[in-house]
Structures are given as structure tokens and as C-alpha cells.
Amino acid sequence: MFYDRAKIYVKAGDGGNGAISFRREKYVPFGGPDGGDGGDGGDVYLRVDPHLNTLIAFKYKQHFRAERGESGQGAKKTGKRGAHLYIDVPPGTVVMDDETGRVLADLVHPGEVVRVARGGKGGLGNARFATATRQAPRMAEKGEPGEERWIRLEMKLIADVGLVGLPNAGKSTLLAASSSARPKIADYPFTTITPMLGVVEIGGPGGETFVMADIPGLIEGAAEGVGLGHEFLRHIERTRLLIHVLDGSGGLEGRDPLEDFRTINEELAAYAPELAERPQIVAINKIDLPETQANLPRLTEALTREGYEVFPISAATTEGVPALLARVLERLRELPSPQVVAPQERRVYTLEETQEDWWEAERISRHHFVVRGPKIERITRMTDFGNEEAAERYQRVLEASGISAKLEELGIQPGDVVHVADVELIWDEAALEAERQEAAAQRRRKTRRERMAARLGIDPDELLER
Structure with a gap:
């Protein structure tokens, strides 16, 4: 699998x-x-x-x-x-x-x-x-x-060329005839149930190469999940060129190859509109059969009129395959490299934002509040609330950052729950008030120390050391 x-x-x-x-x-x-x-x-x-x-x-x-x-x-x-x-x-x-x-x-x-x-x-x-x-x-x-x-x-x-077409159109046979890949081939639907890759070499050993992928399971409704196609359509998103393989004989059911062609293109467009605009070369396969010979003039005229390059081939006998591959190589030289999927935009917290203490607070219910911000969330996760000194430091962070004031503005009451990161904190006004008083006392002591140091003509830190 x-x-x-x-x-x-x-x-x-x-x-x-x-x-x-x-x-x-x-x-x-x-x-x-x-x-x-x-x-x-x-x-x-x-x-x-x-x-x-x-x-x-x-x-x-x-x-x-x-x-x-x-x-x-x-x-x-x-x-x-x-x-x-x-x-x-x-x-x-x-x-x-x-x-x-x-x-x-x-x-x-x-x-x-x-x-x-x-x-x-x-x-x-x-x-x-x-x-x-x-x-x-x-x-x-x-x-x-x-x-x-x-x-x-x-x-x-990651392939340069993708083979698309209805089951039994001859995609696997063409891949086998073009490369050393050996896919399973048989005359019944969904013989190929996994994508296959083959390296096509043009000009013998040391010549130019490209990678070709056989994408299985495309039938009507594939983009909506019918059949196997929805599992594998994404594998042709990186290809630069599509070879649309048509069973020119119409198969045992006698289908119209032009209808088959439009069915597959509609599925490509339904899955991803840009796939329908991907350059295509049409390979009308099975020209070794009388039915294909009879259909060939009509198919060639209709597809050429729509602007497609058409190559009659027989994947089973390799008739017309070298000319098809040579033209594919010429087109690949002209086409740009496939674009990778661009990562979607997201908010990234930079070091500068963290230093600026970016945060926000909101009330989410009557007794529950939430605080968000890269720095406060990190500090919360790293605080040991079982340690009294650590808990006091956290209170000072809330006070100094303005978070406490914002929560009070939002109407927080003692006993309410504050959610920060994965932590639930119970609001304790008494602890906050004690912290405010301690901070005020420290400011007063610092002011007195600075005044005394100024009278003595020394640095305040030197006075503290004494």
C-alpha cells in the first residue's frame, strides 16, 4: 500500500x-x-x-x-x-x-x-x-x-510530467514504454491503484532526463471522492506539464474520446482550478487499433481547434512515443519550476514584542477572566506557585505590568478565576494589597537612601553596602 x-x-x-x-x-x-x-x-x-x-x-x-x-x-x-x-x-x-x-x-x-x-x-x-x-x-x-x-x-x-486520463487509457503502458518503471498492467479498471514514478531519458546514457508520474483512478466525480482519484489528485499539483492520454478507440463501451477528455479536465478544474490551466499535450493512444484509426481525424481536428498539441501514439508498440517524449522535453525547457506550497501567515511573537510586554485581558464569564500574552504566559508556566517568594514575585509582575489594574477595571472580585496559559489562578485582593504596600515601602526606603547618599556625596549603592 x-x-x-x-x-x-x-x-x-x-x-x-x-x-x-x-x-x-x-x-x-x-x-x-x-x-x-x-x-x-x-x-x-x-x-x-x-x-x-x-x-x-x-x-x-x-x-x-x-x-x-x-x-x-x-x-x-x-x-x-x-x-x-x-x-x-x-x-x-x-x-x-x-x-x-x-x-x-x-x-x-x-x-x-x-x-x-x-x-x-x-x-x-x-x-x-x-x-x-x-x-x-x-x-x-x-x-x-x-x-x-x-x-x-x-x-x-515531485514529478515534471503527470499522466492523466480515464482508467485503461494506457497511462501505465506509456510510462513503462517511456522509462524503466514497471507498473502493473492489465485490461480492467483500476489496475493502477498507487501513483508510479518513472525517469525518462532522452538521448541515451548521459542525455537529458525528466520524471514522469502515472496518477491512477481519475473518473467522473473524482474531485468529490468518487473512485480513487481524490486520493491522488494532489500528486499532480507540482507537475509542470500534463500528458492527457486518450483511448482513441473508445474502449469496449464505445465511449466518445472527446467526452472522456472533457470529463477529466472538469475533474481537474473541480479539484484545483490551476490544474485545468496547466499546459497539456494530448496523446491519442491505441492507434494500432482500427477503431482509433477511424476516430483519429475527428479527434485531431477537434483538439487542435481547441489549441492542444496532439500526438497519435501506440503505447503498446511504442509507435509515436519517441516524438511525443521529444516534444515534452522541449516544453519542459520552456516552463518554470513548480511553486511550493506557501506557509500560511500567522502571528509570530518576536523578541522585541516580548520585551514590550504585549498582553491583553478580557472577561469571558461572570467569574472568569483570561489574560493572554507571550511573556506573561511564559512567566506563569515557569512560576512555582507553591513557593511563597515565587508567588509574591508573580504578584509584582501583575502589578508592574498593569494587568492587575486592567482586571480591576473589568470588575474582577476576590475569588474570581483568572486563566493564564494552562493555569487557573484565584484572585486574592488581600495579597495584591500587601504587595502594593511592600512596593510602596521599598520606594520610600529607596528615596531616603538616595537623599542620604546625596548629602554624603556618595553613590546610593555604596551606602547600601555600608
Whole structure:
């Protein structure tokens, strides 16, 4: 079975926790805090491996996790960073976010890499929180959780030429006659049930080559899911040129080849309008049959009048095939390279935005509020609310950033719930008021210190050290 779709779960590594530690040495009774930072978690990347041609590996494994960062240690030792995880995919893989459907990347070139989950930042150790007024902090940050998501992978074959046409038109026979590909061939519908690739070589060894794809299952209603066509139509999106193979004999049912031609083009247009505008060369196949010889003048005249180049061929005997392939090569030289799928626009929080403390708050129900913003969400995830000093620091962040004032403006009351990131916080007005009073007292002490230092003619920090 041809596996060209997959759904996988990726989880980046969590950041390591910061350490709470104090320097302890002989004759140094008050060495101060020396807790190191936690290491960052590993990222998850997708990487193009040119040796792969299917997504079958993801049938057996769907969950992927990068290594977490190690926790910090004493003596200001930073924890080891988690190793990045690389997941190999075949060329032509389109990556989409499963929840939103947004295109994340279109991986075409060998070695191309895209990050699909960012590792969490390591938490700061208590050495980072030491100040002149708080010389022995007993708090540290938790590591930030790594990103996690479900992503969809869809493979689109990378071919220069796509063969389209109704079942039994002779596409597989033409592919076999043109290249070393050996598709299954038989005289019944849907002989080909998987896309086939073949490399066509013009001019013998060392000559020019191009890749041709046989796309199976196109029948009326394919774009809506009838038959097999809807499974494989996307594989011709990258092709630069289409060879429309017509059974000139009309088949055993005696169909009109012109009606077959229009049926397939209508399906292409229904699936993606740009496919109907893709350059086409028409190959009227089976000219070794009397029925085709009888239909040939009418078909050639009608299709030429519509602006198509027409080549009568017999894929079974290879009559007319070299002329067709030579013309295909000429057209490919003129046509531009296929366009990759453009990743859809999304908001990306840059470092500058994070430093500007971008955030928003809103009331979502009578007793529930939500706060969003890259920096406040990260701080929330990394705060150890079981540590009193850490909880007090978080209160100061809310106060200093203006979030507390905004929530009060929205009518928050004690006991209401505030949702930040994945954390639910209970609003405590008493704690906030105590924090305000402490902040005001610190400002008063700082003002007195600056005034005294000015009278003595020294730096305020020098006065503090005394």
C-alpha cells in the first residue's frame, strides 16, 4: 500500500528547573545564592531525506518527543540542554497543523529542515534573583514546558510530467514504454491503484532526463471522492506539464474520446482550478487499433481547434512515443519550476514584542477572566506557585505590568478565576494589597537612601553596602 498521508504527535523537551542553592564553604558562612539555571529543552525538527519515498514509517510510530533540559545545580552550574530531535520525511512532504489546518511548511529539497515544536526555556536559578535588598532569595523558576502539537503530513510526488486520463487509457503502458518503471498492467479498471514514478531519458546514457508520474483512478466525480482519484489528485499539483492520454478507440463501451477528455479536465478544474490551466499535450493512444484509426481525424481536428498539441501514439508498440517524449522535453525547457506550497501567515511573537510586554485581558464569564500574552504566559508556566517568594514575585509582575489594574477595571472580585496559559489562578485582593504596600515601602526606603547618599556625596549603592 502507498502511504502518502500521516498524522503524528510531536512534543519538544521541557526546560530544566532552576536550582535553589547557597554557597557553603569553610570560613564563608554567608556565601550567598549560587543556584544555576536549567537547560533548554530540545526542539523537534522535520528533515528531508532524499532516500525516502513514502510515509509508511509513521504507520508504526506516531509519537515523537525531544529530550528535556537538565535542572541547574549549585555553584551556578547550568543544566545540560536537551538534544534536538530530527524526524526524516520524504521530499514533497507538506506539513500542516492538525488543529487549525494551517500549512507550516512544504519540504521539497534534500536536507531541508523545519522546526515544528520549540523546546522550553530553562528556569532561572536563585542566583539570578539576588538583589541588594533581597540577598538570599529562596526561589527559582520551573522549566518552561516544550511545545506540543499534532501535525498532518501529506506527500505530493515531485514529478515534471503527470499522466492523466480515464482508467485503461494506457497511462501505465506509456510510462513503462517511456522509462524503466514497471507498473502493473492489465485490461480492467483500476489496475493502477498507487501513483508510479518513472525517469525518462532522452538521448541515451548521459542525455537529458525528466520524471514522469502515472496518477491512477481519475473518473467522473473524482474531485468529490468518487473512485480513487481524490486520493491522488494532489500528486499532480507540482507537475509542470500534463500528458492527457486518450483511448482513441473508445474502449469496449464505445465511449466518445472527446467526452472522456472533457470529463477529466472538469475533474481537474473541480479539484484545483490551476490544474485545468496547466499546459497539456494530448496523446491519442491505441492507434494500432482500427477503431482509433477511424476516430483519429475527428479527434485531431477537434483538439487542435481547441489549441492542444496532439500526438497519435501506440503505447503498446511504442509507435509515436519517441516524438511525443521529444516534444515534452522541449516544453519542459520552456516552463518554470513548480511553486511550493506557501506557509500560511500567522502571528509570530518576536523578541522585541516580548520585551514590550504585549498582553491583553478580557472577561469571558461572570467569574472568569483570561489574560493572554507571550511573556506573561511564559512567566506563569515557569512560576512555582507553591513557593511563597515565587508567588509574591508573580504578584509584582501583575502589578508592574498593569494587568492587575486592567482586571480591576473589568470588575474582577476576590475569588474570581483568572486563566493564564494552562493555569487557573484565584484572585486574592488581600495579597495584591500587601504587595502594593511592600512596593510602596521599598520606594520610600529607596528615596531616603538616595537623599542620604546625596548629602554624603556618595553613590546610593555604596551606602547600601555600608
